[in-house]
Amino acid sequence: MAPPIVRGTAAWKYFGDFRDALLAGQVLVLQVAHPVVAAGVRDHSDYTSDPWTRLMRTGASLSIYVYGGVSGARVEAARLRSVHQAFVGSLPDGRRYSALDPSAYAWVHATLVMAPVDAQRFFGRPLSTSELDEYYAQLCGIGRILGVRERDLPPDWAAFSRYYDEMVAGFAGNPTIDQLFETIETVRKPVDWLPDRWWLPLRRAQARGQLFLIRATLPPALRDRLGLPWSARDQRRFDRFARVVRAVSTPLPPGLRTAHMRWTGRLNVWFRAHPKAYARLVGGNGPGATPPRVPPDGPARS
Template identity: 80%
Template structure:
């Protein structure tokens, strides 16, 4: 059992850091690169037709795991497992379930990795002690979510080997292609946002996605990456690092902590929650 996730601990400082959002495209690609996850998204997700509501629901759920307290995380985990129990279908002639243990563990693994990658790219890499504490805390979160003990590598080094071996087996699929198309064509979240500004959205998202994906998978997906791109990304990352690193951790994570507490309250008042996010709550 790891230290509780409280102010000053590794998961508290890094899981909700606003720089994690820069890897949103990367983590989505890595998740749907798993065949079972891809099939579940293909058959049951509404992200292509209503991406902004889907994004808000996902952010609300994530915030509860780390910043909503143990009780809040347990309630949210039970809700998600109940919801996903009905997400079934067929993949290559075989029946699949969204609660397939290996796929379920992989989704959790991608979320564990994002804050570590965000700090590596845009901040200061976690120290060995921080990595140990962070990983132990996220394993506890995984157990609350129902990830099997044997699907949680015992330490960070083992986790990295597992993660790299999974990525090495992935390639393109139609769900990834649809994700790229959605990034390129998604409508503005609000009407007042100038079209000229919004046109940069897809370019920036695809650039960050190409920059932060594991190089081998990037190549297998046919995404080009040049030395000029690399130099641009290095400059971009340096600017983010200079601007964000001096900001206290409490401010870097304030939005996610606030959302986590708010959503614990909303889950306790389901009628209010349903009015805000609609009938689908994944």
């Protein structure tokens, strides 16, 4: 049984650390490197036309898993699986796919498991062996709530690391990754009232920064297969940046580093209990919408 996620435990301290956001682009690339995820994003995602809303909803959903309590995580998991049941289509080779394909579903979860560990490795202090054991057990518990099959969850961190490396070794470029890079460079402004003369330089700066962080934090072998350049000078720049982030953020208490995600999780649990408020303030079928019925012990798993 997974240890409960309470104040001071590994998942509580690291999953919502604000430094995790520095790996957002890396996580997206790794997710859409999976051919089924790439096809699903290509056919069903609206992130290219409305990336800011998609980003906010994704952040809200993630916050519930760890900081919204077990009941909140179960309801959000059921909502996600209900939404994704309709996401079906064809792969480039003609085979049919489903967004709930067990391998793809487990891989998306795996990228979210690894990101906070990578964030600490790059920008903080690497997790100790005992922290990794506790963190992984807790995230396996989240995975089971989300509906990841038991056999798709490696039994311990060492096995998970091997699985993760083996998956990455099988990935290469695809059109969805190319579209992701293009979207980063051409993303529309988040609010219409922002003047173009302000937004255009901001967009160029965020694109440079985001693409640099993607190149810096992707597994090097995959970075090479994607044809992304990386030089010794780039590595020195990244090392300097990482040192600054580490110096500024590491002295902060974990409660402060995760406050935004914890409050977001609580807010979205409240939205779930007040769907009219969610519909008025946010809109759409999100945490505040009427959830599907959840079995007493969570979503059904195959």
